[in-house]
Amino acid sequence: MTTQDALFEYLLRLGDNTLILGHRVSEWCGHAPVLEEDIALANTALDLIGQTQMWLGLAGEVEGKGRSADDLAMLRDVWDFRNVLLVEQPNGDFGQTILRQFLFDAFHFDLLTGLTKASDDRVASIAAKAVKEVTYHLDRSSETVIGLGDGTEESHTRMQAALDRLWPYVGELFAADEVDAAMQDAGIAPDLSELSSSYHTRMSAVLAEATLVAPEGGFAHSGGKTGFRHSEHLGHLLTQMQWLQRAYPGAQW
Amino acid sequence: MSKEWPLWEVFVRSQHGLNHRHVGSLHAPDAEMALKNARDVYTRRNEGLSIWVVEARHITASSPSDKGPLYEPSESKVYRHPTFFDIPDEAGHM
Numbered sequence: 001m002t003t004q005d006a007l008f009e010y011l012l013r014l015g016d017n018t019l020i021l022g023h024r025v026s027e028w029c030g031h032a033p034v035l036e037e038d039i040a041l042a043n044t045a046l047d048l049i050g051q052t053q054m055w056l057g058l059a060g061e062v063e064g065k066g067r068s069a070d071d072l073a074m075l076r077d078v079w080d081f082r083n084v085l086l087v088e089q090p091n092g093d094f095g096q097t098i099l100r101q102f103l104f105d106a107f108h109f110d111l112l113t114g115l116t117k118a119s120d121d122r123v124a125s126i127a128a129k130a131v132k133e134v135t136y137h138l139d140r141s142s143e144t145v146i147g148l149g150d151g152t153e154e155s156h157t158r159m160q161a162a163l164d165r166l167w168p169y170v171g172e173l174f175a176a177d178e179v180d181a182a183m184q185d186a187g188i189a190p191d192l193s194e195l196s197s198s199y200h201t202r203m204s205a206v207l208a209e210a211t212l213v214a215p216e217g218g219f220a221h222s223g224g225k226t227g228f229r230h231s232e233h234l235g236h237l238l239t240q241m242q243w244l245q246r247a248y249p250g251a252q253w
Numbered sequence: 254m255s256k257e258w259p260l261w262e263v264f265v266r267s268q269h270g271l272n273h274r275h276v277g278s279l280h281a282p283d284a285e286m287a288l289k290n291a292r293d294v295y296t297r298r299n300e301g302l303s304i305w306v307v308e309a310r311h312i313t314a315s316s317p318s319d320k321g322p323l324y325e326p327s328e329s330k331v332y333r334h335p336t337f338f339d340i341p342d343e344a345g346h347m
Contacts, residue, residue, distance in 0.1 A: 034258070036279050036290040043293050140289055147282060 006182035008062045015055030016083035022048030047133040054126045074245035085224035086169035088234040096162040102141040107173045109138045114190025149210025171220020261287040264305040
């Protein structure tokens with residue numbers, strides 16, 4: 001694998017994470033429990049879609065086959081997506097959505113912070129822009145996880161159930177493969193094992209404050225970021241997200 | 254305890270260095286979340302540089318039915334307006 005190929009693959013991972021999570025969060029628009037959360041979730045979704053445009057735009061440029069960010073987002077099929085399994089998981093209840101957001105935000109924040117020092121200026125400048133948005137996402141999601149975890153009996157029960165369900169998707173975030181190794185060698189990506197220790201320190205602090213307990217055991221699902229095997233949920237998401245471009249190719253707003 | 258979040262009044266200072274201005278209200282469980290919600294609800298279009306939130310129950314408002322005693326006495330006191338001074342020419346436009 002050339003560095004160029006690895007960079008393309010790596011940019012797809014970054015862009016697909018934000019695209020799929022952004023779409024998932026946008027599904028709440030008009031359905032959130034209170035107006036304030038509805039707007040906040042929509043803002044988060046829009047931030048993530050904006051970041052997607054930058055990552056996939058750069059991916060298309062690096063690939064050099066003339067594919068735009070829109071082409072990559074709307075005209076690839078399930079097996080071509082490189083997002084982690086965590087972000088394609090269904091919204092569930094509000095607590096599950098917020099917990100998924102927190103688990104991803106904490107990783108996203110450290111990753112982007114590392115990427116601001118990338119040897120590739122294009123990557124560093126996108127990361128610098130995105131990390132400002134993600135700082136707020138993380139601030140908001142961790143505070144909400146604490147509020148709901150250490151809230152009423154019902155909110156606590158729901159948050160603990162969400163954590164039990166989603167925790168097995170955390171391991172994939174830090175599972176390094178040859179793409180990660182190539183990017184780290186090229187001075188672009190940060191070391192995932194360092195990220196993992198900072199992540200788990202943050203998790204312990206926030207989860208303790210939220211009176212939530214992460215499940216024992218290190219089982220981790222995998223197959224999302226490599227594209228080897230996505231969960232059944234991604235295909236359903238794509239049919240909704242892509243149907244317009246599939247039914248009316250090239251349609252413009 | 255009420256299950257509803259309390260109501261907060263939101264004041265935003267815009268880009269242009271003016272005072273904080275009341276922009277509306279929202280619900281939030283505590284002051285920190287009220288600030289965050291205010292950021293999301295009222296500053297999406299680059300409106301603000303600074304946000305104040307105050308729980309609505311802490312605002313004491315004058316009653317509309319007190320309008321007479323409160324405001325009528327000042328209606329007949331034109332001499333309170335500084336319009337009776339001759340401005341010297343040297344002072345120029347004020």
